[in-house]
Amino acid sequence: MPETENRTTLTPDTPVQYLKGVGPKLAQRFEKLGIRTLADLLQHYPRRYLDFTHPYPPAEAPVGVECVVRAQLLAKQGGRYAAGGRRVEKATAGDDVATLELTWFNNPYTIQKLEIGQEYYFQGVVAGGLLRRQMVNPQVRTAAQVSAVPLIPVYPQTDGLNSGAIGRCVAQLLPHAELLGDPLPPALLQKYRLPSKAQAVRDIHTPATPQAAQEARRRLIFEELLVLQLGMGLLKNRGSASTGAPMRRADPAPFWASLPFAPTGAQRRAVDQILEDMAGPRSMNRLLQGDVGSGKTLVAAAALWAAVGAGYQGALLAPTELLAQQHAETLNRLLAPFGIRVALLTGGLKAAARRTTLAAIRAGEADLVVGTHAILSEGVEFARLGLAVIDEQHRFGVRQRGALAEKGASPHLLVMSATPIPRTLGLLIYGDLDISILDELPPGRTPVKTRVMGGARRRDLYGFLDREIGAGRQVYIVCPAIEEGPDGGLAPVKTYYEQTAKALLPDRRVGLMHGKLKPKEKAAVMEDFRAGRLDALVSTTVIEVGVDVPNATVMVIENAERYGLSALHQLRGRVGRGAAESWCFLVSDNTAPAVQNRLRFLCSTTDGFAVAQYDLETRGPGDFFGSRQHGLPTLQIADLAANTRPLHAAQSEAAAILSADPLLDQPQHRLLADQVARMFDRAGPMN
Known part of the structure; x- marks a missing residue:
């Protein structure tokens, strides 16, 4: 066991359990915070300070x-x-x-x-x-x-490990802060007047003044954003290899002519950009970003049509079996007129069906494979994969993009996201991807009417739901929790289902869905709702992604103040998919002006990009990035929304570094390369 007092035995990778006073049990608690090594502990930064000055x-x-x-x-x-x-x-x-x-x-x-x-x-x-x-x-x-x-750091903590205990452990290590090494070249330190890494780490944990803490944060934020941008740049360089699927520029006219409706101008522009990329000398690496209902699947279908027409196979990766089945049905309908054979590959396939499907993929008899993570598993071999499409990009880590791309020889890659992000921020975040945006809704989509109401009017609301069901429509009712929270203020979804929904809709067929159901149970409930065998569906947010039930016309969201606006907008997008008038009711008893202003803003617009911008300005990026920032590595100290100036600077410096050293293999960039590897190794796939 190394003695931490003996500096020669300390390394950044020394397990935290060997720190004096820690041991195996406390190390397990540290691991809940993502702290496994001494380097992790030194870089577990305070979230704020108790300022006694x-x-x-x-x-x-x-x-x-x-x-x-x-x-x-x-x-x-x-x-x-x-x-x-x-x-x-x-x-x-x-x-x-x-x-x-x-x-x-x-x-x-x-x-x-x-x-x-x-x-x-x-x-x-x-x-x-x-x-x-x-x-x-x-x-x-x-x-x-x-x-x-003068300033006491307050750290992110966990059960059995409070901020004070973390601070005492950090204090033991601060004399050894040089262990981390300084990945920033001296020229950058001088250019941006930044302290050394060791000084910044000491000052972030034990600042002598608020100004010292601010300078330390500035340096560490810049470093983290530079490492992020270098990682994204390396991914882009890797993805921009000479294409393994060369093809001529396809003319989309035959595909558009096969449709019973006219595509939007935004769809045409996005398809033109994609087809231009696919005809280029390098593999396409493009993000297709579109608001709820903007028609991303149609754009993907056109791209897949072109790839198959050029003699290649296509693959579409979806986050759930339900969404994969829905995509398979839609793509089969759109591509069947061209004789394109669509195969479905999910974890739920029985062994015999799986063997048959794998053989068809291997032999090139399946032109397009639609599936879940099962596509990434061993044994799935494509004869000639030319285009890989990933739907709901934020549900997959950056590594999974690479895993799908490795199923072919540098195939083209198209990733899709229904979560609007302000364009300037998106260009920085998705630094490894070119971006196409769908900013028009297809004709015939009626904007959803949104209203805020208190829980006291719930009985009147259910009367409206009953009338809608009586007219042959279906309704969603979303609750934010499966079990009661510690404040006791949230009705668990099962209790709500029994005591509220079924009680107020006694003569209607009401279903229940939540994240703790097994995949087959979820699929069965959702299929009953899609087929019209249920009138109402009480659910947690598991219905947020991709579910398409055109007959559903009402979305009720209980405790609406618990969600970010972008999440509410996504839920609202589950209705309004047919021609009938549709409604979204935001139920909240929270009368705080800030809460009411947020909810009323959602009532005033159906533009997802405007919603995202409002969330960004009023609540920060968490509402639409989530805790894992859309599959990117988790950031320790930087904020992608608040730190836009250092983000721009980091992107510029990363581009200059990679221009001179595309693989970061020069000696002066060794520590930066190590930081990139460590950051992206921590970025596991999202579930």
């Missing part, structure tokens, strides 16, 4: 806000036991103007250390009136402690 006198402390109050301890009371067995300790601090009443629960040790007449810094949330303030369970520090450590 600007204390308030008691009378001026803001009420209801976390702050620091500097006051003299005036009195201490003896401890007592309150109802429920909790021990209560009380003290009074203050100055010549006002007092601060202090209360601690089950913490006799803090008050024992305090001395009457001494001045202290109390950190917490202030309550009460102007002259008599209160603070419960404050953190207490002396002037000497504040002078030594």
Whole structure:
């Protein structure tokens, strides 16, 4: 076992369990935070600080806000036991103007250390009136402690491992911060006036001033974004190899002529861009981004038609069996007039059917293979794969794109996403892809009418649902949870199904779907709804992606404030797929102005790109990137939306570095290459 006190034995890859005071059990808790090695721990950055550098006198402390109050301890009371067995300790601090009443629960040790007449810094949330303030369970520090450590880091934490414990472990390592090495070339440090990596790591964990913390963050954000952009650039370079599927520029006129409707201008433009790429000397690497219902599948069908027409096979990867089956049906309908043979490959296939399908793919008898992750598995061999299409790109990691591409010799790649992202941000995030955008809806799509309402009107709403069902329509009802949350405020979907939906629609056929059902059970419920054997479907957000039921005309979203606007927009897109008037009801009892303004904004537009921009400006990127940022590596400190200036700079520098060293194999870029490998190794596939 290495001794962490002996610096010569420390490496960035030393397991965190060998750190003094950690051991195997605590190491398991660290692993929940993604911390396995000493390098991971040093790069587990604080999310904020408790700032003791600007204390308030008691009378001026803001009420209801976390702050620091500097006051003299005036009195201490003896401890007592309150109802429920909790021990209560009380003290009074203050100055010549006002007092601060202090209360601690089950913490006799803090008050024992305090001395009457001494001045202290109390950190917490202030309550009460102007002259008599209160603070419960404050953190207490002396002037000497504040002078030594003015800003206390607050870390992302987990059960059994709080921020203080993490900070103590980090403090042991800070003298060894040089272990990480500095991946940024000296020229970049000088150009952007950045501190060294070791200095930035020390200052992010134990800043002497707020300015030091800010400078450390600036350096570490730039480094992380540069590593991200280098990784994306390497992927693009890898994907832009000489194509293994050379073909002439196809004329899409025969495909358009086969349709019983006219494509939109946006669809025509996207297909032209794709066909131009596929006729080029390098493999296509393109993202097709379109709002809900914009017709991405039709564009993919045109591309697959062209690839098969040029003598190649096509593959389409979908995230669920349900969506794969739906795509297979749609593509078969669109491509059957050209004699194109479509095969379905999912994990649910029986052994005999799977063997037959695999043989057809291997022999080139299947022109187009539509499937789930099963397409990526061993034993799936294409005779001549020319075009790979990935639907719902955010459900797959960047590695899975490569795995599909490896099924052929540098095939063309088209990835599709129904989550709108503001264009300038999308160009930066998807640095390894060219982008086509579908910004028109096909004719005949009636915009969905959206309304906000409180839960008190639920009975009236269900009366409307009953009338819609009576007119032959179907409805979705979405709940945000399977089980009650810790606040007890969310009805679990099963309870809602039994006590609300079935009770208020007693004569209707109501189904239930949620993420804990087995895939076959989900498929059976969804098929019953698609076939019209269910009138209403109570569901969690598992119905968000790709489900197409033209007869569904109403979407009810309970606890709508729990979702980002982009998620609500995606759910709204499940209705309005036929010619009938369609509705989306956002049910929320949260009357906070910010919540109501967000929900009313969604009522004012059906433009997914406008929705995404609003979410970006008001709530940050999490609502439409999700925790895994659409299959990209998880970022430790950078924010793709808030840090656009360093993102632009990082993209420019990454392009310059890769222009001079396309594979990052020059000695001066070794540490950068290691960082890229480590970042993208952490980016597993999304589920």
